[in-house]
Amino acid sequence: MKKGFTLIEVLIVVVIMGILAATIVPQFAMNTQTAASNSAEFSEKTLRGQVALYRTEHNGSPPTSLTLLATLTTAAQATGTGATFGPYIDEMPVNPITGSSELVEAADQTGPEASGKGWIYDTDSGQVWADTPSS
Numbered sequence: 273m274k275k276g277f278t279l280i281e282v283l284i285v286v287v288i289m290g291i292l293a294a295t296i297v298p299q300f301a302m303n304t305q306t307a308a309s310n311s312a313e314f315s316e317k318t319l320r321g322q323v324a325l326y327r328t329e330h331n332g333s334p335p336t337s338l339t340l341l342a343t344l345t346t347a348a349q350a351t352g353t354g355a356t357f358g359p360y361i362d363e364m365p366v367n368p369i370t371g372s373s374e375l376v377e378a379a380d381q382t383g384p385e386a387s388g389k390g391w392i393y394d395t396d397s398g399q400v401w402a403d404t405p406s407s
Contacts, residue, residue: 307368308368308369309369311368312367312368312369312402312404313402315365315367315368315402316391316400316401316402318361318365319361319365319391319400320399320400322360322361323335323398323400324398325360326357326360327398329357329358330357334395334396334397334398335398336395337375337377337393337395364390364391365390366390367389367390367391367402367403367404369402369404369405370388370389370390370403370404370405372388372389372390372403373390373391374389374390374391375389375390375391375392375393376389376390376391376392376393376403377392377393377395378392378393378394378395388403388405389403390402390403391403
């Protein structure tokens with residue numbers, strides 16, 4: 273008696289493995305996109321929180337730019353208060369969707385406009401958005 277597998281048995285196993293791979297691989301790709309989106313949302317909320325903290329400590333005035341927040345890694349005094357505040361952030365976080373920590377500043381912006389950079393900051397309102405190509 274011969275031991276081993278027939279060609280039909282091997283083909284059936286290969287077809288089953290192909291079907292499993294076709295259903296599982298797209299789910300991993302979707303999970304990667306979801307993780308990047310969630311990470312960008314978390315960083316966006318962190319930046320917004322630091323802008324709100326800055327406003328609270330500086331008499332309601334938003335920072336003139338997020339770059340200002342990024343450079344305030346040491347304590348700074350609020351104008352006319354004599355009090356010392358900060359630091360707010362150590363560095364601009366990388367937007368995991370675009371892979372950039374670059375900042376686009378936009379005055380009088382009604383909403384985010386995609387440019388493929390890292391972050392969009394409205395200098396008038398103090399709002400921060402993750403700059404995503406699909407916005």
